[in-house]
Amino acid sequence: MMQVWQLKKGFEQKLRQGHPWVFSHEIATAIKNFRGHEVVELQDHQGNFLARGYGNLKSKIIFRAMTFSAGEKNPFSMEALQAKLLAAWKKRHELKFTASFRLCFSEGDGIPGLIIDRYLVEGSSGDHQVFAVQILTAGLQRHLTDILTLLQRTCESAYQEKLSNILWDRTSVVLRNDVAIRKLEGLEVELPRFLKVVSGYEADQSWIKINHAVLPEMISMNCDLYQGQKTGFFLDQWSNIKSVAEKLETSLEGKKEFKLLDLCSYVGHWSVQLGTLCKSKNICFHSTLVDVSKEALGRAKKNMEKAHLNFEIQTRDVLKGLDVLPGQSFDLVIADPPAFVKAKKDLPTGKHAYQKLNTQAFRLVKPGGHVISCSCSGLITESDLKEAIEKAKRKNSLVANLVVSGAPALDHPLIPGFSEGSYLKMLLHHVDGVAGA
Ligand SMILES: C[S@@+](CC[C@H](N)C(=O)[O-])C[C@H]1O[C@@H](n2cnc3c(N)ncnc32)[C@H](O)[C@@H]1O
The missing domain is CATH 2.30.130.10 (PUA domain)
Incomplete structure (x- = not known):
């Protein structure tokens, strides 16, 4: 019909x-x-x-x-959906995402309302994979009647095409419809549940494999794919970590030590990636990981230990508790907070929060160091974030130049002109010196 x-x-x-x-x-x-x-x-x-x-x-x-093709009469047929997912997997493979990555990014992959994260998970009897699925819209929920068959066929085609060496019997599927955005569509927010589970797999103790951003090796990250934030991990910063790592590589040459402040660290992805890079260059690395979630920091501790990196963790609210840290102490400060603006009415307080956090970040960075400022609020534009940073620089009387800017990782494809898909902004500034000096 x-x-x-x-x-x-x-x-x-x-x-x-x-x-x-x-x-x-x-x-x-x-x-x-x-x-x-x-x-x-x-x-x-x-x-x-x-x-x-x-x-x-x-x-x-x-x-x-x-x-947008008049010839495609039923875009919801199993064949059409499967072709889109296989094309999406091939794209990721070409971009060198071979372990854990976003397989389907809703509109960006031509299936509005469907998120699928593919995680490669270490197990005692070898690797297996987990598809963490979110259905965000009522229309997709009605049309997508058999997600398991769709995933099974995609998994088998990916195996045949040599994109993956994991078969369906080594695959778990978890439905993560525990997202508030479903309410905007008249849908219920559901509890997470398994649609299929590999025997013995404990999702809250997953060790997922992630491609290192610049080194050929993989890193291992402990996370909870059942109840953790997002689908358990923030895959969207991967390409930003890569561009920052590539930019910092030259300034790392000849350095003996590197001190990182990882604000809103979650389970420590930035710290493990950058720490592993420093270690490969024999640089003595130390990270201070700060987050309000004790649960996330417990996993960050495991991740830093597994990577044999020096660290301390601090449970703090970054909007209230950073005054105790001494100024000009870190080579790199990362400020990657949650979306401070979720609705238009939050804009004034949210903008103020970005400014407050960045003012601390610029206070805490060493002269000659770098600051990473992120926003994952769709309603905050890049120029809003730049304005917050300008105020933060002025408050600290600093001159700092923008050296890298970034967006969601390349496994989150963007449609030109569809600004709604480009929610994540990342700006890397180099602190040149004191204003007027
Ligand atoms: C966007 S996520 C960070 C993702 C992380 N940097 C990564 O790349 O994996 C935001 C993090 O901020 C934490 N958070 C939320 N509100 C906070 C607050 N007021 N102070 C400190 N951390 C907060 C959340 O627990 C979450 O881990």
Whole structure:
């Protein structure tokens, strides 16, 4: 069954450029008898084909495009979905993601509402894989009736194509629909649950393998794929870690020691990646990992120990508890906080929080050192973050130059012009000296 919806005049251009969303006020059709299960064909005001996808009358985003190809009649068929996931896996493989990575990034991979993280997990009897799945929209939930068969077929095709050496019998699937964003779609926030589990696998003690950002080796990270934040790990910083590591490599030459302050460290991904790099160069590395979550820091401790790195952990609120740390102490300060802005009404307090955190970061960095400032709030633009950093620099009377900027990792593909997908911003500044000196 198919419904045809027409756009009001003037709203077709962004669709023609690949933007996959339509808001309710952009539709001209008086929608009748729509139950949510139908494929929706979107047309411009003159009846020309624009896209096919799904609708949700309960959401402000009334339509999401699955295909812009008029020939693709059923973008929800098992074959069409499987082809998209296999293409996504091939893309990751070409980008050298061979261990744990985001396999499906919703709109970025042509399946709006579907997140699949693929984790390569160490086990006593060899590696296995876990697919952590999130279904974020009501339309996708209705159309995606057999996720297990889809994953099994994808897993088997990936094996045949030599993208992976893990078969379905070594695969667990955990459904992580414990995300508040589902409420915007009229969906319930569910408890995590296994759809399939390899015997003996304990998800809360997963040791996942991650490609090192610049070295050929893998690193191991302990995390909880059942209840941990996101789907258990923040895969989205990988390419930023890579660009920062490549940038710092020259300044590391000849250094004897390197002191890192990892603010909002979670389980210590940045610290393990950069610490392993320093160790490969015989640099004496020390990281101070700070987070408000004791649970995350307990795992960070395990991860730093497993990588044989020097560290201390501090349970602190980064918005209140950083005054006790002595100024100008660290070669690199990372500020990677949670999304301080989740809704438009949070903008003033959220902007203030970014400024406050960055003011501390610039106070704590050594002259000649670097500061990484991140924001994963979709509503905070790169220029908002830059403004917060400018104020932070002024408060510390510092001159600092932007040397690298970054976005979500390359296994989170972005659609040009679809700014909603580009939620993560990362800015690396080099502190040149004191203003006016
Ligand atoms: C975006 S995640 C950090 C991801 C991490 N840097 C990584 O790359 O894996 C934000 C982290 O901030 C922590 N957090 C949230 N509010 C905080 C606060 N007020 N003070 C310190 N940490 C906080 C969360 O527990 C979470 O670990």
